[in-house]
Amino acid sequence: MGGEGQQISLLDGVEDRFGGIVVNLMEVESMTVEDFDAKLDNSLKAWKDQGKKGIWIKLPRELSSLVDTAIKKGFTYHHAENEYVMLTSWLPEPPSTLPCNASHRIGIGAFVLNKNGEMLVVQENSGYFRDKNVWKVPTGTIKEGESIWAGAVREVKEETDIDAEFVEVLAFMESHQAVWQRKTDIFFVCELEASTFEIKKQDSEIYAAKWMLVEEYVNQPFHNKEGNEMFKLIANICLKSMDGEAQQIALLNGKEDRYGGVEVNLMEVDSMTAEDFNAKLDVSLKAWKDQGKKGIWIKLPCELLSLVDIAIKKGFTYHHAENEYVMLTSWISDLPSTIPANASHRIGIGALVLNKNREVLVVQEIDGVFKGTGLWKLPTGVIQEGEGIWAGAVREVKEETGIETRFVEVLAFGESHQSFLGRKTDIYFLCELEPSTFEIKKQDSEILDAKWMPIEEYVKQPFIQNRENFRCMANICLKRSREEYLGFSTVLTKNLTGKESYLYCNTDHADFLNGKLDHASTSLFRKCFCLT
Structure with a gap:
């Protein structure tokens, strides 16, 4: 009996990109608590020995009896949907890098106008507004995978049978701990234009529905009661969108560039509401077009990313994005666009570091495409913004191996199209560096091992000899070690x-x-x- 535990199979898991394991039991018809307990014990031991990190177990409702077993072994709930619960456990020492669950619920309110300047309003059968004699805009919650604009159109159709076209987001607000005293609600007030006008209310949720003058809606006593300031604010936003005030709104603060365009930099703007940005952008675009401007650039910091959707709907497109901002562009001239393209290449380096014994500095990586191949490779890396190729090569060698070097020359370079994110081109520079120190101190986070290897042994590795591009680069390194090679x-x-x-x-x-x-x-x- 003592050896039977060793014969129990592991849970069937798939390794994720982050060194974790995903166990999906959705297709498993049945599993006893005893079987699950034994397999989970063996699996956790094996995964820990293998250095795995985050463990995910997806249990269908039919296997809910297994949840308690996993919880007692250190698993916690991550999230749950109608048909399953997801449990997670972090095996290494803290801190855990498991991503958090969804944290927000998205709601919409639809400000729907007809050609007579009337807005669509409803009274509900249940909920907060029941028996308050309040006329409100159609509201609802956005579904998974549904866009805000599509959700607004759907809710209006479901509650009133009115067909409407999305125009813009007028404003949005957030309410923390609004869902189960934990999740945050974000509520978007959307303007829609009606294309049908005969109301057929939804009997299950809607008590009454009608067209009402905007001023009448705003002046309802409910909006002026203490504690209802939020509803009054929304009502006034709807009213303001009707009164033409945008014509007096100032332009966005832009600087003319050398090519007849305008650059709008909002990096130093502390805050701007969607309503303010929408109005200013409308007026600005009209003014810039009248002035004959061409390319318009808008730089939005992360704090103002809520404004991106507004610009996109007005014809702007993404140009590029960095950690702290997104750049949007629009060509408003009738001439062909001359807006320059975004950066199209990523620059990588490989470092040939030879000592006086004709030994080359090589490493094995913990993760990545070479993991598990047994390949000893040159130190490699990506050049950072504003960094010279030579400086990046010196830095990467220092980071990965602790070896100090001096740049000698670029021996060769190659390019690989659609190799980064399925779109960008990689250019790879093979650089020769001369070492000034020789004691290796490997980078524990990325490098499994590092050593000095005779260059002939490096070149003869089967992995290199069986791949043409690696073989070509290795032969250049070998030639450089034997004779003068001008780079x-x-x-x-x-x-x-x-x-x-x-x-x-x-x-x-x-x-x-x-x-x-x-x-x-x-x-x-x-x-x-x-x-x-």
């Missing part, structure tokens, strides 16, 4: 704006340029293949 060296110059810039060109020319830069750089630049 691309650096020449410090200045660009058009006067900033320092490195020119990479044939080493012979680089030596000459570094000595004769003042009078020779222009002509030699045209004669050699180089990169700036």
Whole structure:
């Protein structure tokens, strides 16, 4: 009996991208508590030995009897839907990096206008407004996978049978701990334009529905009672959207660029409501078009990302985004657009570091595409914004191995299309570096192991020999170790704006340029293949 536990199979799990395991029991017809308990014990031990991190177990309603077993072994609820519950456990030492559950519920209120300037209002059979004799806008909750605009159109149709077209978001607000004293409600007030006008109310939820003058809606006694300030504010927003005040609203603060466009930088703006931005953008676009402006750029910080949807609906598109902002553009001229494209390439480096014994510095990585291949590879990495290729190569070697180096030259480079996010191109520079220290101190977070390896042994690895691009790069490294191989060296110059810039060109020319830069750089630049 003592060895039977070793023969119990593990739970069937799939490794996720973050070093965790996802166990999906939705297709399992049955499993006893005893069987689940034994398999879970064995699985947790194996996963911990394998260095797995977050464990996810998806249990259908039919297997709810197994929940208690998992909870007693340290699992916690992550979330639950009608048909299943998701349990999680973090195996390593804290802190856990398991993502949190959905934290918000999204609601809408629909301000629907007809051609007579009347708005669509309802009274409900139940809920907060029951028996209060209050006429309110149609409201509802956005469903999973449903857009805000589509939800607003759907709710109006369901409650009143009115067909309507989404116009814009007028405002939105948030209410914390509004759902089960924990989740946050975000409520969007949307303007819709009616395309049908005969009301057929939904009997199950709606007591009455009609068209009402906006002023009459705003002036209901309910809106002026203490504690109802939020409802009064929404009512006034609806009224304001009717009165044409946008014509007196100031333009967005923009700066003309060198190409006849306008740059709007909102990075220093503390706050701006959706209503204010919508009105200012409308007026600004009209003014800029009248002035013959061309490309419009709007830089929105993360704190104002709620305004993105408004700009998109007015013809703006994403240009690029960084951690702290998103850049939107719109071409408002009738001429062909000349807005420059976003960055299209990512720059990577591989570092050939040779010591005096013709040994090359190599590493094995903990994660990534080479995990589990047994490949000893060169230190590699991605060049950061504003960083020179040579500096990035030196930095990556230092970070991964603790070895100090001096950049010598670029030996070769290659490109790989649609290799990043299925769209961007990678350009990979193979750089030679000369070590000035030799004691390896590997980076524990990324590097499994690092060592000095005879270069012939590095080149002969089956993984490298069986892949043409790796074999080509390795042969260049081997040739460089045996004989003179002219690559691309650096020449410090200045660009058009006067900033320092490195020119990479044939080493012979680089030596000459570094000595004769003042009078020779222009002509030699045209004669050699180089990169700036």
